[in-house]
Amino acid sequence: MQNNQIILNIIRFVVLMLLQVIVLNHINFLGYVNPYAYLIFILLFPFDASKTLLIFLSFLLGLSIDLFSDSGGVHAAACVLVGFLRPGILKFSFGVSYEYNAVKLNKVTFKERVLYITLMVFIHHFVLFGLEIFSLSHIVLILKSTLFSGIFSVLLILCILLLFNTKEN
Amino acid sequence: MQQIIYFFIKNKNFLLFALLFLISFILTLESHSYHNSKLISSTNFFSAKVYSVTSNITEYFDLKEQNKILLEQNSSLLKYQANTNTPISQIPLDSLLSKNFEFTGARVINNVYNKTNNHITIDKGQNDTIEPDMGVITSKGIVGIINKTSGKYARIQSLLNTKSQINAQLKKSKHFGFLTWNTQNPHIVQLTEIPKLAPIAIGDTIITGGNSAIFPKGILVGRVANYTLENNDSYTVDVRLFNDMTNLSHVFIIKNKNKQEIIQLQFSDDAE
Numbered sequence: 001m002q003n004n005q006i007i008l009n010i011i012r013f014v015v016l017m018l019l020q021v022i023v024l025n026h027i028n029f030l031g032y033v034n035p036y037a038y039l040i041f042i043l044l045f046p047f048d049a050s051k052t053l054l055i056f057l058s059f060l061l062g063l064s065i066d067l068f069s070d071s072g073g074v075h076a077a078a079c080v081l082v083g084f085l086r087p088g089i090l091k092f093s094f095g096v097s098y099e100y101n102a103v104k105l106n107k108v109t110f111k112e113r114v115l116y117i118t119l120m121v122f123i124h125h126f127v128l129f130g131l132e133i134f135s136l137s138h139i140v141l142i143l144k145s146t147l148f149s150g151i152f153s154v155l156l157i158l159c160i161l162l163l164f165n166t167k168e169n
Numbered sequence: 170m171q172q173i174i175y176f177f178i179k180n181k182n183f184l185l186f187a188l189l190f191l192i193s194f195i196l197t198l199e200s201h202s203y204h205n206s207k208l209i210s211s212t213n214f215f216s217a218k219v220y221s222v223t224s225n226i227t228e229y230f231d232l233k234e235q236n237k238i239l240l241e242q243n244s245s246l247l248k249y250q251a252n253t254n255t256p257i258s259q260i261p262l263d264s265l266l267s268k269n270f271e272f273t274g275a276r277v278i279n280n281v282y283n284k285t286n287n288h289i290t291i292d293k294g295q296n297d298t299i300e301p302d303m304g305v306i307t308s309k310g311i312v313g314i315i316n317k318t319s320g321k322y323a324r325i326q327s328l329l330n331t332k333s334q335i336n337a338q339l340k341k342s343k344h345f346g347f348l349t350w351n352t353q354n355p356h357i358v359q360l361t362e363i364p365k366l367a368p369i370a371i372g373d374t375i376i377t378g379g380n381s382a383i384f385p386k387g388i389l390v391g392r393v394a395n396y397t398l399e400n401n402d403s404y405t406v407d408v409r410l411f412n413d414m415t416n417l418s419h420v421f422i423i424k425n426k427n428k429q430e431i432i433q434l435q436f437s438d439d440a441e
Binding site: 021022028032051055056062067069070074076080081083084131132 | 201216
């Protein structure tokens with residue numbers, strides 16, 4: 001990673017974390033639906049950077065959200081999992097071109113981008129709500145929350161990416 | 170030896186992932202156990218500071234509503250004064266409460282109500298002699314119980330928490346049960362284990378029972394909205410809360426001066 005990329009990622013980390021805990025955690029659309037847009041940090045983390053670093057930073061990001069929302073370690077667990085699974089999901093969504101490090105998120109087709117974001121968001125949300133509710137008798141609630149929050153998050157992330165889609169990455 | 174090192178280097182991503190996932194899983198388990206999350210909580214210096222800064226700003230959007238609540242509380246206190254001829258400065262918050270209880274006001278800096286285990290953070294802590302297991306109310310009714318404190322902040326386990334079990338009773342017949350929450354609606358909690366014999370009707374008032382050292386008897390909870398017979402021997406009652414748990418701004422913390430004495434008595438009973 002180059003210097004300006006490191007600074008960009010640090011700023012992104014802090015801004016997304018504060019946005020999440022101050023604004024997005026209090027939206028409560030329909031009473032319980034909140035988007036989790038801080039995933040953008042993991043989604044946009046440079047594709048050619050160290051995977052070990054990504055796993056560690058995902059953990060830190062999740063843990064700092066947990067610090068704010070009194071949720072034990074649920075965000076940390078969900079983030080670490082998607083951080084770890086990201087290379088596989090990238091390969092699945094973008095095919096071989098990913099292996100040659102030629103992928104840039106604002107250059108791929110819309111379909112591929114939505115596939116990548118949707119997969120990441122839904123895996124993250126399922127683990128998040130599964131651990132947060134942590135009871136098999138509430139499995140319907142887990143699935144319902146995953147679905148509604150997931151759709152909300154995907155839409156919000158797509159909008160944010162479109163807005164800031166000038167020259168990054 | 171070389172092969173072990175080689176194995177670690179080859180699988181370092183997976184091992185790091187497994188370690189961090191295990192840590193977060195342990196933190197999660199801890200937060201689901203009874204006296205929870207001592208490590209990760211919003212009462213720490215950093216997040217509580219951020220919350221108090223943001224609530225300083227967002228407070229202004231809510232002033233109208235809070236003024237109305239204050240006005241209602243004032244009018245009920247004035248009514249009480251007019252009917253009893255006691256100077257207002259000599260009476261506690263509510264006539265039903267004995268002098269064993271002290272009240273401390275605090276400001277809510279973070280309020281969550283959309284999860285299954287909800288917590289509220291307030292801006293008073295150990296420095297204001299707030300301790301875990303103190304009750305929290307507003308002028309309208311019950312809010313929850315303090316479950317963690319730091320120097321300047323404290324965290325309340327809200328009524329809207331599947332782990333909460335608060336003793337409450339019917340105002341007119343003294344039959345008591347436990348307040349729990351089924352996660353469906355932040356305005357409605359469930360009162361369980363009300364005996365089948367209890368004369369219950371929609372609209373009845375529910376108050377706290379006074380069987381614990383945490384809440385004095387007679388704090389308002391809510392009204393009966395609906396009730397169903399469970400297992401043929403007890404009612405489960407839906408209680409519509411007087412408090413709007415989605416819009417809390419100022420709360421009172423209840424200190425029971427005789428708490429130590431009560432707890433000691435209870436423990437000595439167990440031992441014999």
